[in-house]
Amino acid sequence: MTETTAPLLSPLELHADRISDPALQPIARKVAAGERLDALDARALYATSDLIGLGTLADFANRRQNGDRVWFSANQHINPTNVCILRNTCTFCSFARMPKEEGAYTRSLEEVYHEAAQATGTPTREFHIVGGLAPKLGMDYYGEMIRGLKARHPEVHIKALTAVEIAHIARVDKITPREVLIALKDAGLTSMPGGGAEVFSTAVRATIAERKLTGDEWLAVHREAHLLGIPSNCTMLYGHVETADDRIEHLTALRALQDETGGFLTYIPLAYHPENNELGEELGRVGTATTGYEDLKNIAIGRLFLDNIPHVKTHWPMVTPFMSQIALAFGCDDVEGTVVFERIYHDAGATTELGMSYGALVGLIRDAGKVPMERNSLYEPVRSDFSELDIPRGGDVRRTLPVVHAA
Numbered sequence: 001m002t003e004t005t006a007p008l009l010s011p012l013e014l015h016a017d018r019i020s021d022p023a024l025q026p027i028a029r030k031v032a033a034g035e036r037l038d039a040l041d042a043r044a045l046y047a048t049s050d051l052i053g054l055g056t057l058a059d060f061a062n063r064r065q066n067g068d069r070v071w072f073s074a075n076q077h078i079n080p081t082n083v084c085i086l087r088n089t090c091t092f093c094s095f096a097r098m099p100k101e102e103g104a105y106t107r108s109l110e111e112v113y114h115e116a117a118q119a120t121g122t123p124t125r126e127f128h129i130v131g132g133l134a135p136k137l138g139m140d141y142y143g144e145m146i147r148g149l150k151a152r153h154p155e156v157h158i159k160a161l162t163a164v165e166i167a168h169i170a171r172v173d174k175i176t177p178r179e180v181l182i183a184l185k186d187a188g189l190t191s192m193p194g195g196g197a198e199v200f201s202t203a204v205r206a207t208i209a210e211r212k213l214t215g216d217e218w219l220a221v222h223r224e225a226h227l228l229g230i231p232s233n234c235t236m237l238y239g240h241v242e243t244a245d246d247r248i249e250h251l252t253a254l255r256a257l258q259d260e261t262g263g264f265l266t267y268i269p270l271a272y273h274p275e276n277n278e279l280g281e282e283l284g285r286v287g288t289a290t291t292g293y294e295d296l297k298n299i300a301i302g303r304l305f306l307d308n309i310p311h312v313k314t315h316w317p318m319v320t321p322f323m324s325q326i327a328l329a330f331g332c333d334d335v336e337g338t339v340v341f342e343r344i345y346h347d348a349g350a351t352t353e354l355g356m357s358y359g360a361l362v363g364l365i366r367d368a369g370k371v372p373m374e375r376n377s378l379y380e381p382v383r384s385d386f387s388e389l390d391i392p393r394g395g396d397v398r399r400t401l402p403v404v405h406a407a
């Protein structure tokens with residue numbers, strides 16, 4: 001690791017004069033004093049159309065904690081299977097396939113290792129591994145995969161398997177999620193991604209993810225992971241059928257678990273994409289996406305309400321690199337990494353590139369007036385000196401998918 005250098009700190013000032021909505025003034029006083037916001041405050045934040053005022057508050061809260069430093073990771077996404085037993089009930093999902101459906105695939109372990117081998121000789125420090133719930137894939141497959149990846153790439157952290165996948169493996173092997181987590185940690189798991197949370201409201205889940213883990217079950221898996229020393233991320237999928245109150249209930253539950261365990265590293269608001277899924281057709285939303293206004297609002301409110309989660313990440317494959325750059329002034333201190341091959345949101349119509357080069361990512365952060373800091377999965381600094389780096393203008397990105405092997 002290179003030596004850490006302190007982030008440049010902009011003069012920290014809450015520019016209350018930029019807030020035009022009077023309803024935000026009492027919240028501004030709380031934010032300035034470092035007081036926790038309550039559900040009524042969150043309602044006012046969701047109700048406001050004063051986006052600049054909201055961003056001013058979120059930017060202040062972020063810079064107080066993180067200065068101008070923005071983290072990124074050199075990571076590679078790996079999706080071992082898109083076969084999923086919930087394919088017909090997660091109506092928002094464009095990625096999953098039934099076992100015999102066209103386009104279904106399950107990688108052999110050798111194929112996973114082959115794909116991961118692209119990390120050799122690159123700065124990659126994290127494998128981000130998520131996929132579907134294939135009927136028979138359990139500990140034999142995932143335990144061996146993580147052990148094999150760790151043996152081949154000891155310097156790469158493995159952030160793998162959502163709470164939903166952990167619970168699925170437990171069912172396949174007839175053991176508890178805790179036993180799955182213990183075994184995966186032993187195999188080399190570093191941390192868990194935050195997917196599968198969607199929105200915890202039972203009514204929302206009945207519409208978009210009827211048979212998925214309940215909110216309480218999702219939280220229970222993460223609680224167990226945190227108690228075992230496995231940190232994790234958390235997410236909220238916004239922009240479908242949920243209300244502002246559903247979002248507030250969701251954020252309140254995340255904040256409560258964080259008060260209890262302190263195990264969440266990062267909050268990532270995820271924008272719903274309506275292409276190629278049943279929900280998008282039902283809602284008449286095909287061909288649309290969340291607006292930039294909505295994206296920035298959800299980022300800013302996440303930063304303000306989740307006062308105990310240190311990092312808020314913007315996911316550029318979903319909201320575009322342009323919006324991610326602006327998000328750095330709306331409360332984000334972390335940008336999704338190099339990714340290499342993003343599949344899940346591109347199946348849902350994302351029109352961004354499939355990956356971003358290391359140099360382009362550093363350039364994106366710097367051009368926003370921020371100080372880039374490469375990290376590993378645990379937010380330990382990896383590199384802060386980019387003076388020798390060739391930083392392209394206009395992006396240097398991948399457009400092609402690797403060959404997908406049908407099951």
Ligand code: SF4
Pocket residue numbers: 084085086087088090093094095096131132133164212
């Ligand atoms: S969202 Fe996840 S669990 Fe639901 S169908 Fe898609 S891959 Fe399966």
